[in-house]
Amino acid sequence: MxxxxxxxxxxxxxxxxxxxxxxxxxxxxxxxxxxxxxxxxxxxxxxxxxxxxxxxxxxxxxxxxxxxxxxxxxxxxxxxxxxxxxxxxxxxxxxxxxxxxxxxxxxxxxxxxxxxxxxxxxxxxxxxxxxxxxxxxxxxxxxxxxxxxxxxxxxxxxxxxxxxxxxxHPFVLYYNIDVCQAAGVMDGDNMKPIQGLEQWESTLTAIKEETGEFALAVPTIADNATCWRWFYTLYSQHEGATPFLSDGGKELTWNEDIALKVLEHMQKWTTSGLMPKNADYAGAQTMMFTGRSGLYMMGGWEITTAQSVKDLKFGMTAIPQIFDKKAAQCDxxxxxxxxxxxxxxxxxxxxxxxxxxxxxxxxxxxxxxxxxxxxxxxxxxxxDLKPQNNYAEVIDYVVFTPPAWYSGSGSTFENIIGAQIGLVAQDLATPKEGLDQARSQLEVYARTADPLATGEQS
Amino acid sequence: MSTAPTNATGPSVDSRVEGRADATDLDRRRASRDVAIRPGTKHEARAGWMFLLPFAIVYVLFLIWPVIYMFISSMFNTSLVETGLGSFAGFDNYREMLTKEEFWKSLWNTLVFTAFTVPPLVILAFVLAVLANRVRRGQWFFRLAFFVPFILPSAAIALIWNFIFTPGTGLWNSLQSALGNESPSPVLGTPSLAMLGVAVTTVWWTIGFNFVLYLAGLQDIPRELYEAAAVDGASQWQQIKSITIPLLGPTTSLVILLQIIASLKIFDQVYLMTGGGPGLSTQVVLGLVTNTAFTDYRVGAASAASVLLFIVIVVVALLRQAMEWFSARRAD
Amino acid sequence: MSTSNGISAAAPAARIPGEKGSGRGFTVTAWVILITLSILWLIPSLWAMKTSFTDNGVSALGAPAILEGWNLTTDSYETLLRGGDIWNWYLASFVTGVLTVFLSMLVCTMAAYALSRLEFKGRRWAMLLIVMGVMIPGNVLIVPLFALLNQLSLLGTYWAVILPQVPQVIAVFVFKRFFDGLPKEFEEAARIDGASYWRIFRSVVLPLSRPVIAAMSIVTFVGVWNNLMLPLFVLTNPRLMTIPVGLATVQGSFGQRVSDIQASSILGALPLVILFLIFQRQVVEGVAGSGLKG
Structure with missing residues (x-):
């Protein structure tokens, strides 16, 4: 039917x-x-x-x-x-x-x-x-x-x-093969390996020149979860990235410097036009599908949607190591x-x-x-499954959202932090403002007695 | 708890009727006739309670008892996933709410929402009602256009408006693009615009209610007033200014108060359109209450927030009663 | 606020003198404003309708594509109507609406009759307690109500939606006011014939009150049909959801099927539009009447 x-x-x-x-x-x-x-x-x-x-x-x-x-x-x-x-x-x-x-x-x-x-x-x-x-x-x-x-x-x-x-299901990178080939960042059907910030940004620049619009689309609006996935991936790629939350959520223990640095990069990429400032979940993927953007990031599950788009040639791979080490958010x-x-x-x-x-x-x-x-x-x-075998390796270095009674995928934690990340990416808040705002909201939860713990004690 | 209704509604069903000082003469005569036909007023009293009982049961069980329980559990660390009230918390839940940014932000957002919605809902509804009342033809059409949205489910309204406000490709952003704005802001995704988007939706949705209230108020204005004014050579505009507006004053104050109370209770539009976001920019108190209770499992804390909202609403409602009382006295 | 039942909204507006001279300019301006605003007011609904008749593939591309695409299709409606969900939601909304209205009108007219016609000790107290109820904002009680319904083991059944909505305090006042205004002669006559209070209530008072009961029934029905918050938290099984809850929670499963979503919104609203077209007068009177009371 x-x-x-x-x-x-x-x-x-x-x-x-x-x-x-x-x-x-x-x-x-x-x-x-x-x-x-x-x-x-x-x-x-x-x-x-x-x-x-x-x-x-x-x-x-x-x-x-x-x-x-x-x-x-x-x-x-x-x-x-x-x-x-x-x-x-x-x-x-x-x-x-x-x-x-x-x-x-x-x-x-x-x-x-x-x-x-x-x-x-x-x-x-x-x-x-x-x-x-x-x-x-x-x-x-x-x-x-x-x-x-x-x-x-x-x-x-x-x-x-x-x-x-x-x-x-790790957060992965999708690429529009036609666009990326024209931009010269491909090696056959795979992307040329990217390591480090410089290569990453030069790749994005090359793609942007080709599309005339964006290089990479990641949702910034009404999608707190993806904002968090993207941010946490970048955060975790740093040496010295402390656990984001500790002691079951009672402590907020992220490394402020790294978090700010990551937010600054994210904002720089959107304000410079390498990435869209305003894109929601559907909008971001449509940008890649229609060639307005060469790259797109999301969990691997959008492969099915991408496959159903007529005449779209695309590939998927692990998110490159942009900073000190490999990492990808997952659940x-x-x-x-x-x-x-x-x-x-x-x-x-x-x-x-x-x-x-x-x-x-x-x-x-x-x-x-x-x-x-x-x-x-x-x-x-x-x-033998392609393109999944391009990123099956990530299972060795994936990072899960830290545990807390208010945390997890789609949780209050992700909504609070993800919303601020989204605002930073939309250039509606500075990295400092966003992080401070997230901290002040999360502190309330960190202070609150775990409502799930009562049963464990009795 | 199941015994609460009979206890709370007062004396038992068998209690005798005494002290009928407030009965009117007619009642007295009727009652005396009753004596001739029936065992007496005891029968009437029993009937009275019997007629009241079914309502009393549901009323006490589903309205009064929840109020009481709300006050009780607000003093405890009641958890959704545990039976019983949990440990005693004193005023901790209140302290938490009153020092929490989200709570004050939600109240503030309610004010902002009220400020956005009341003027258009009052002025526009007034204008529409006055005009529709004067224009004699096409009434059914205007009612269809302005009133029908009011009786539709909020969920349907939200789906329609979320779609209009779709970032980039939605009707609103496309219209802006067509008019030359290259990257129009996503209404519901921008903190400074999101509440405005919810307010626009609400005005569209609920203006019919005020429209109908004003139409009703207009029918109360005696035609003679207009006739007299017309004889004196007053134009239509002057008639509206000096007759319609002053005489619709009570309706307007009612409309404003109803709107304030409705704003305090706002939940549907925000839950359906923004979920309180982006960030906390559209969070409202009932959103905070339901999140705390059903997502965070913290019934006690949610009850405290409910009590605070409850108090605010009751105060506003009492103010309204007081105002009505005063204006009634002045009228006497 | 003295008019409650006296609004004849469906009747043509009273003819107002003085429409010559300044009246002409006024009438033209009035028409222009009314027509402009009503068109503005119709656009969202028309837009949803247009989208719902557009192919999902086209509507996914955004507003310009929807405007240009005039290959209308009823695919979205067929998809929804062939699936079972919407029928189950209609069923839930209809059953909860009808049962709530029936029970509510029964207990509210009975209570109003007692308060209006019967003398008994404690009546004033009862009246006062019910007056206080007007101020209790229903939705604020969602958390304790959930706890109560859980204790009563009613969660996940229609009763969890029906019972809390039975005590309609405003309806009691509307009925009481109406009964107060009814002539007592019929009742007196019936009493002399030895009729019981129940008999009088049933065969004298209720038949005389048909218009006001009809208006309040429709308003209550609309209110129950549209209630989102209570059923959202107490009805969890998708088969048992009412229309608003279904639209609000199961929409995720449509993925990006824009036309289907708009069609579901139209289908959710349709029964009320039909209800309005049939009972225009009662709907408007009831809404205005209860609003003025509330």
Missing amino acids: DVPHPTFAAGRHSPRLSRRTLLQAAGGLGLAGGLAGCSTLSAGIAGTEVAPGTVQFWNLFSGGDGARLQTMLDDYTKKHGTAALEAATFAWGNPYYTKVSLATLGGHPPDVAVSHLTRAQNLARGGLLSEITDDMLAMVGLSADDFTESVWEQGKVDGKVYALPLDI SHVFILPTMDRSAERTQRAMEFVKEMLDQSLAWAAGGHIPTFTRALDSQEFR
Whole structure:
């Protein structure tokens, strides 16, 4: 039923699935609508399960990820029937985690949900997640060894496992091959290696001359998360970059000099026109797609969107080492099981769903992510996957957003700091003003007693 | 807690009716007739409470009790993810809010929002209502244009206006580009413009309400006044100046007060359009409250912020009552 | 504020004398201002409509492309209407709206009847307590309400949206004022015939109050339909969401499908526009009436 679409892929899943089921059962749209109404109505009025016997799956994947996920879900429903799954996609960031939290508190959570690794720890500490035991893993033939160790360990709270990692998704560099070739910064289909600030800026200048507009597009408006990704990548590329937050967020410990220096560079690049001052998420990628800019930075997931753009030749690679050392901001998508009374049967269903998603790690990897399921990561297929193999190395030097009860992907922390970074990049605040403003707001959170810690002490 | 309703609404259902000093003569006569037909006034009292009871239950449970709970939990470190109130915090939550930049900024933003929205909402609505009232044809059309947005969901409004304000390629920025502005500022992405964008949306959305209030007020003005003025040779403009504006004074003060209270309670537009950003430039108190409670899991602190907002709103509402009372007395 | 039920908004404006001479210039100016502003006011809706009938691929390119692209298509509407979400949201909005209106009108007219017609000890106190309720700003209570609904195990059901909206304090006052103005003769007659209070209420008072109940019902329905904050935090399952919550939270899954988003906004607004076209008079009267009271 999806109308084929030339540029952008849809990410709508569940309703269609339930509808199809009912279509098959009832053999008519009107009757189907009526039936759907009935089960929904009884759930709304009597609080019964919305769709008994199905796996309810929530995620925050839109855009390219949404389309990729859809193919994986289609594969699942092909095997188990469309009635077996009801998936829903929500707006990204805090609103999503708020929804997951409130649904769990209200006793109507989904069976399985996607979370960022950096958010899963907080959810687990709030008692909102079910522990994933060895027995549960064994149910579907999994064990800890099946996952990249560093990520697996981060999903633990007090030694208990709460997160089943699907991927690592670093912040990467996209390049428009035609534009970059014309600008002379390419070596075949790959970019010429760039090391150090000077090479980086001369590359940008060359590309800007070619496009006549911008060299590199990174969102600055209404996208706090990406502002943070970009900034934190640059910050972490410095020797002497102290942890941004310490002691679970109680201390703000970033290196002020480095942070200011990074912001100054970011501002210089936008004010000099190498990068756009004003671009939102969609606007930035469109600039690269349409050749108004040669480069674009985002998580790997926009590969799917880029592939759907007609006549666009593009590549992806790790963000170059612009400063002292290599680093790239990243996070990891994990599966979580929100707290609820789960029958053995229901647990089995949830675990099987997760297992089948993990089995499709390569399909997910095709969407720009680096799998953490070792069977996929170590496979020849992944090694041969282009352009992902250009940046698979980053797994050795990625940096996660520092932990705190108010931190994580799309969190209050990212919103506060990201907003200021965006203002600096838009040239609406000086680096000093932006950083001071972020500090004063974050200090309130640093001082506030951790609301998730109460349960741990009692 | 479930016993709260009956306790709070006063005497039990069986209580006798006494001291009916306030009853009118008619009531008394009616009551005496009742005695002839029925067991007596006890019956009426019982009926009174029975009729009141269903409302009393929902009223106490969903309006009074939450107010009480809000005050209680504001004194505790209540956490969303824990049952119970949590540890006692005294006035710490209030201290936090009253020393927090975000809280004052949210209140300030509310003021800014009020300043942006009240003048156009009052003046424009007045002008539109006066004109539409005079122009006899096409009333349905003007109501459709000006009033219909008011009854639409904020979510639909926000989707439409977010789209108009899309940076670069949206209708507004494109219009600016067409007029020669090479890099128009993104309205909702620029701290100095974002609240203006929300205000424009709000004016578009809610002007219909004031429009209708003014239309109603206009109907109250006796035609004779205009007729007399016309006989005296007053022009249309003069009539508006000396009759319509003064006589719509009460409506205007009502409109302003309603608008101030509505501004204090603003949530939807900001949540949907800017999420309080960029930075804190459009954050409002209810945004702060819901973030604190549902994202930060801090129910206690959120309750303290709610109480503070509650107090501000009640004070404004009381001022309004007082003003009405005074103007009523002056009228007597 | 003495006019509440007396506004005949649908009636043509009173004919005002003195429209000769200065009147002509005035009328022309009035028309110019009104037409200009109403066009300005219609642009956003028309823009959303135009976009919703434009192909997603075209609308993604921005305003100039939408203006120029006149290959209209109903693809976006078909996509939305074929998916289940919007139907579930309509269902939720409709069911919560109707149930809230029914319960609210029932308890509010009953309470107003007691306050207007029945003598009992404590009536003044009850009245005072309810008057105070006018000042309680509903949305400010979202946090304690959430806690309460959680304790009552109502989260994630329609009741979490319905019950807190049943006590419509302003409706009680509107009804009370209306009942105060009703002649008592019918009730007296019924009482002499031995009718119970309930019987009188049901078969004498309510039928006489049909217009005001209709107006308040519609206003309440619109209010419940449009409420964002309460359902946003208490209804989490996408199947059970009301229209505003669905539009606000599930929009992320549209990705960049601009036309779909605008179509969803139009579809979310459409039932209310239809409601308005059918019940223009009641809507306007109800809004003005409750506004003047509030």
